[in-house]
Amino acid sequence: xxxxxxxxxxxxxxxxxxxxxxxxxxxxxxxxxxxxxxxxxxxxxxxxxxxxxxxxxxxxxxxxxxxxxxxxxxxxxxxxxxxxxxxxxxxxxxxxxxxxxxxxxxxxxxxxxxxxxxxxxxxxxxxxxxxxxxxxxxxxxxxxxxxxxxxxxxxxxxxxxxxxxxxxxxxxxxxxxxxxxxxxxxxxxxxxxxxxxxxxxxxxxxxxxxxxxxxxxxxxxxxxxxxxxxxxxxxxxxxxxxxxxxxxxxxxxxxxxxxxxxxxxxxxxxxxxxxxxxxxxxxxxxxxxxxxxxxxxxxxxxxxxxxxxxxxxxxxxxxxxxxxxxxxxxxxxxxxxxxxxxxxxxxxxxxxxxxxxxxxxxxxxxxx
Amino acid sequence: xxxxxxxxxxxxxxxxxxxxxxxxxxxxxxxxxxxxxxxxxxxxxxxxxxxxxxxxxxxxxxxxxxxxxxxxxxxxxxxxxxxxxxxxxxxxxxxxxxxxxxxxxxxxxxxxxxxxxxxxxxxxxxxxxxxxxxxxxxxxxxxxxxxxxxxxxxxxxxxxxxxxxxxxxxxxxxxxxxxxxxxxxxxxxxxxxxxxxxxxxxxxxxxxxxxxxxxxxxxxxxxxxxxxxxxxxxxxxxxxxxxxxxxxxxxxxxxxxxxxxxxxxxxxxxxxxxxxxxxxxxxxxxxxxxxxxxxxxxxxxxxxxxxxxxxxxxxxxxxxxxxxxxxxxxxxxxxxxxxxxxxxxxxxxxxxxxxxxxxxxxxxxxxxxxxxxxxxxxxxxxxxxxxxxxxxxxxxxxxxxxxxxxxxxxxxxxxxxxxxxxxxxxxxxxxxxxxxxxxxxxxxxxxxxxxxxxxxxxxxxxxxxxxxxxxxxxxxxxxxxxxxxxxxxxxxxxxxxxxxxxxxxxxxxxxxxxxxxxxxxxxxxxxxxxxxxxxxxxxxxxxxxxxxxxxxxxxxxxxxxxxxxxxxxxxxxxxxxxxxxxxxxxxxxxxxxxxxxxxxxxxxxxxxxxxxxx
Numbered sequence: 001x002x003x004x005x006x007x008x009x010x011x012x013x014x015x016x017x018x019x020x021x022x023x024x025x026x027x028x029x030x031x032x033x034x035x036x037x038x039x040x041x042x043x044x045x046x047x048x049x050x051x052x053x054x055x056x057x058x059x060x061x062x063x064x065x066x067x068x069x070x071x072x073x074x075x076x077x078x079x080x081x082x083x084x085x086x087x088x089x090x091x092x093x094x095x096x097x098x099x100x101x102x103x104x105x106x107x108x109x110x111x112x113x114x115x116x117x118x119x120x121x122x123x124x125x126x127x128x129x130x131x132x133x134x135x136x137x138x139x140x141x142x143x144x145x146x147x148x149x150x151x152x153x154x155x156x157x158x159x160x161x162x163x164x165x166x167x168x169x170x171x172x173x174x175x176x177x178x179x180x181x182x183x184x185x186x187x188x189x190x191x192x193x194x195x196x197x198x199x200x201x202x203x204x205x206x207x208x209x210x211x212x213x214x215x216x217x218x219x220x221x222x223x224x225x226x227x228x229x230x231x232x233x234x235x236x237x238x239x240x241x242x243x244x245x246x247x248x249x250x251x252x253x254x255x256x257x258x259x260x261x262x263x264x265x266x267x268x269x270x271x272x273x274x275x276x277x278x279x280x281x282x283x284x285x286x287x288x289x290x291x292x293x294x295x296x297x298x299x300x301x302x303x304x305x306x307x308x309x310x311x312x313x314x315x316x317x318x319x320x321x322x323x324x325x326x327x328x329x330x331x332x333x334x335x336x337x338x339x340x341x342x343x344x345x346x347x348x349x350x351x352x353x354x355x356x357x358x359x360x361x362x363x364x365x366x367x368x
Numbered sequence: 369x370x371x372x373x374x375x376x377x378x379x380x381x382x383x384x385x386x387x388x389x390x391x392x393x394x395x396x397x398x399x400x401x402x403x404x405x406x407x408x409x410x411x412x413x414x415x416x417x418x419x420x421x422x423x424x425x426x427x428x429x430x431x432x433x434x435x436x437x438x439x440x441x442x443x444x445x446x447x448x449x450x451x452x453x454x455x456x457x458x459x460x461x462x463x464x465x466x467x468x469x470x471x472x473x474x475x476x477x478x479x480x481x482x483x484x485x486x487x488x489x490x491x492x493x494x495x496x497x498x499x500x501x502x503x504x505x506x507x508x509x510x511x512x513x514x515x516x517x518x519x520x521x522x523x524x525x526x527x528x529x530x531x532x533x534x535x536x537x538x539x540x541x542x543x544x545x546x547x548x549x550x551x552x553x554x555x556x557x558x559x560x561x562x563x564x565x566x567x568x569x570x571x572x573x574x575x576x577x578x579x580x581x582x583x584x585x586x587x588x589x590x591x592x593x594x595x596x597x598x599x600x601x602x603x604x605x606x607x608x609x610x611x612x613x614x615x616x617x618x619x620x621x622x623x624x625x626x627x628x629x630x631x632x633x634x635x636x637x638x639x640x641x642x643x644x645x646x647x648x649x650x651x652x653x654x655x656x657x658x659x660x661x662x663x664x665x666x667x668x669x670x671x672x673x674x675x676x677x678x679x680x681x682x683x684x685x686x687x688x689x690x691x692x693x694x695x696x697x698x699x700x701x702x703x704x705x706x707x708x709x710x711x712x713x714x715x716x717x718x719x720x721x722x723x724x725x726x727x728x729x730x731x732x733x734x735x736x737x738x739x740x741x742x743x744x745x746x747x748x749x750x751x752x753x754x755x756x757x758x759x760x761x762x763x764x765x766x767x768x769x770x771x772x773x774x775x776x777x778x779x780x781x782x783x784x785x786x787x788x789x790x791x792x793x794x795x796x797x798x799x800x801x802x803x804x805x806x807x808x809x810x811x812x813x814x815x816x817x818x819x820x821x822x823x824x825x826x827x828x829x830x831x832x833x834x835x836x837x838x839x840x841x842x843x844x845x846x847x848x849x850x851x852x853x854x855x856x857x858x859x860x861x862x863x864x865x866x867x868x869x870x871x872x873x874x875x876x877x878x879x880x881x882x883x884x885x886x887x888x889x890x891x892x893x894x895x896x897x898x899x900x901x902x903x904x905x906x907x908x909x910x911x912x913x914x915x916x917x918x919x920x921x922x923x924x925x926x927x928x929x930x931x932x933x934x935x936x937x938x939x940x941x942x943x944x945x946x947x948x949x950x951x952x953x954x955x956x957x958x959x960x961x962x963x964x965x966x967x968x969x970x971x972x973x974x975x976x977x978x979x980x981x982x
Binding site: 069074075076079080083085089091092102103106107111176177228234245246247353356357360361364365 | 432433435436437457458459461462463466530634635637647649650651652654753830842845927929939945
């Protein structure tokens with residue numbers, strides 16, 4: 001229930017914030033003209049953090065005959081490049097995808113490096129709350145365990161991760177370079193009461209604080225417990241799920257890595273039932289650059305991404321389109337975004353921005 | 369008389385002044401080395417000093433993303449935020465002090481080890497009657513031409529333990545339990561870096577061993593010195609400038625070295641300044657990064673200062689005259705085969721074993737399962753399989769690989785030719801104008817890129833040349849930018865080899881040319897350049913190889929259209945596609961070796977000749 005309230009709060013805040021960001025209102029667009037202009041522009045450049053953009057790009061090229069150059073890069077790289085290209089007036093990205101709400105809401109949108117563009121074709125389809133800034137999909141990043149070593153989830157409560165038993169046995173992407181992990185920490189601080197309650201449930205006694213609240217306390221103790229840092233979800237999933245390990249770690253990785261279980265011969269399962277949350281749910285934002293060299297192709301691509309392109313992700317479990325006409329994967333054990341939002345902490349752009357200045361340093365200080 | 373002389377005196381003063389000015393310009397114009405040095409100085413100031421100033425400025429300027437941390441300031445405003453954060457905050461020890469200590473320890477020990485290995489092999493190859501000398505001489509430089517992280521990846525493939533989860537290395541697979549200090553951190557970093565950098569010493573010291581006049585040694589022998597006394601009192605002092613140079617070059621490489629600590633240090637959060645700086649860049653804190661970069665530059669500058677004090681006194685040795693004295697070799701007697709065997713075994717262990725281990729890994733379907741049924745060619749020539757490695761085809765089928773391949777070759781060729789030209793011209797002018805401030809300034813400025821860690825160099829170039837500056841358009845995203853940065857980064861090596869080649873050459877030969885009435889151009893073309901063939905060869909091949917396998921600098925400058933083989937392999941390993949990464953590294957190794965062979969054929973000489981592999 002709290003999750004729902006949080007989600008609602010997040011949505012309403014997002015809406016409020018929307019009032020101040022630049023949104024191109026696309027009520028009366030002439031799509032035939034846009035398509036014709038896009039074909040004339042010829043080339044579309046995309047920066048994004050997911051390698052599956054390649055498939056979406058191929059689909060786009062096949063449909064419209066417009067060449068796509070796409071590059072996989074993290075949020076910091078995306079924003080750095082967009083800013084530099086903007087200032088250099090250089091041919092750079094037309095479309096960007098980012099998962100870092102702080103960068104988008106505090107830098108790229110207000111400083112007008114990118115524009116939040118919602119195609120008229122999608123106005124009536126994509127739920128209002130995902131339109132500003134425009135989200136094309138959600139992904140859960142969850143804790144998972146090795147099924148060869150454990151018959152069921154070895155952790156029932158997040159606080160167990162702070163015990164000596166899991167010292168050096170937690171695999172995760174390094175929060176320094178993973179904006180979404182930092183954003184999750186911000187949610188944990190925001191949900192301090194819930195974390196305090198979970199502590200009591202786990203250890204049967206109220207928490208003794210050395211930091212301002214139970215949220216900070218959890219982050220500190222997690223950091224002190226020396227998690228193993230990785231660069232990619234692929235590596236985390238392998239670290240957790242590789243077979244033949246005597247004492248495998250648990251790890252935090254995107255649910256969609258479960259698609260690689262057969263190909264990589266992994267023994268991997270999500271920690272269902274983990275309290276107070278089994279991870280978090282994060283949005284992927286898509287925007288077009290303010291001085292895109294191919295603005296029409298960019299518009300066309302955003303529309304394509306929302307309507308069809310996102311299937312490159314949703315064909316596998318662990319990716320949820322904001323477009324309600326694209327159903328979640330048939331193997332989805334929970335059944336859609338809302339269900340996942342209940343068992344995870346959905347990231348809230350406002351919380352991310354609120355704690356942006358503190359979270360990173362706090363983590364660094366305790367993770368050494 | 370008085371009034372007569374007073375009148376023209378004023379005019380005379382002016383005339384004298386004018387004439388002085390005119391004479392001075394005429395002197396400059398009629399003095400090609402002087403003119404050349406001014407042009408070279410302008411180029412190197414633009415490509416080196418301006419970027420340095422820019423990094424200083426960036427470290428005290430508020431970055432736009434940090435407006436969320438530092439309230440009430442606008443992006444671009446002056447700030448001491450980064451200064452405080454890096455040197456005097458809660459996280460200073462993580463951001464700075466620990467990485468600093470780690471950097472110093474690693475660079476120093478790694479250099480000592482590299483110098484010992486390099487000097488030992490160089491001595492055996494150039495000064496003794498070692499069997500298989502030619503083969504050893506050719507092979508000993510191979511570790512340096514391999515990308516430096518080849519050894520790191522191989523180390524992990526063999527020694528990786530279970531601490532960081534995932535598949536373990538070969539040893540753990542066979543039941544050997546390894547502690548962390550063997551698998552990761554300082555020990556493997558020091559070993560693999562020393563094994564990568566010792567050829568530096570080997571080549572520099574080897575050249576010195578070969579080039580010095582053996583008559584000095586013979587004279588000492590005649591005077592009754594025994595072999596060890598001669599080694600200690602004559603040979604080592606003569607090559608000590610080369611050893612000290614090697615040490616300086618190696619240690620400053622160590623301070624800036626990035627890829628080895630990334631692979632072997634990051635898994636256990638063991639960071640050196642370079643990886644900490646890259647981490648800050650990646651984490652979106654360029655202010656912290658530039659602050660750390662400045663410390664790295666100062667650190668390396670300190671070594672240079674020390675080296676100048678040390679070598680300064682010895683620099684003036686002129687050890688080559690026109691005649692080539694026949695070297696008299698130390699006879700190893702019955703130990704010659706033992707020595708040869710040990711060196712060959714060492715080379716086998718540091719070249720063949722790592723490459724074999726990496727190659728084997730690229731043929732394994734599932735990592736860690738060592739059985740014939742697990743054999744696959746998928747990572748090389750397989751068709752795309754959805755769900756595996758993001759559906760990428762084998763690297764030889766992948767258009768990305770080939771684009772990266774041609775880009776790498778293009779970069780290697782352009783950067784090596786440009787920096788070789790620069791190096792020879794700098795060497796010539798610096799030596800000919802020795803003693804003037806132009807000479808020492810040019811020498812120092814062209815050496816500056818060595819002080820700037822590659823990563824910082826890349827980052828600075830990115831921010832510096834992203835905008836139009838004067839007549840030079842924005843180079844962001846162009847291949848030109850990568851070529852420029854790589855060339856400038858090669859200046860120090862090019863200049864050093866140019867200078868030492870010129871020092872070795874001595875002035876008498878060109879003086880003979882002057883007496884014979886040859887013009888400057890003729891002297892350059894007919895005397896200086898031909899005599900420097902082996903120097904020229906080094907000045908071409910080494911920058912080519914280092915450009916081909918440069919990663920830490922270009923990784924920041926690369927855009928989708930300008931991907932190189934090195935950045936491709938780094939990206940793959942970053943995303944956990946180790947098979948692909950290993951396969952691209954192997955491809956890179958093959959390309960480098962083939963290109964080296966071709967260049968040797970074209971230039972008509974072998975690298976080993978420069979090292980006395982006769």
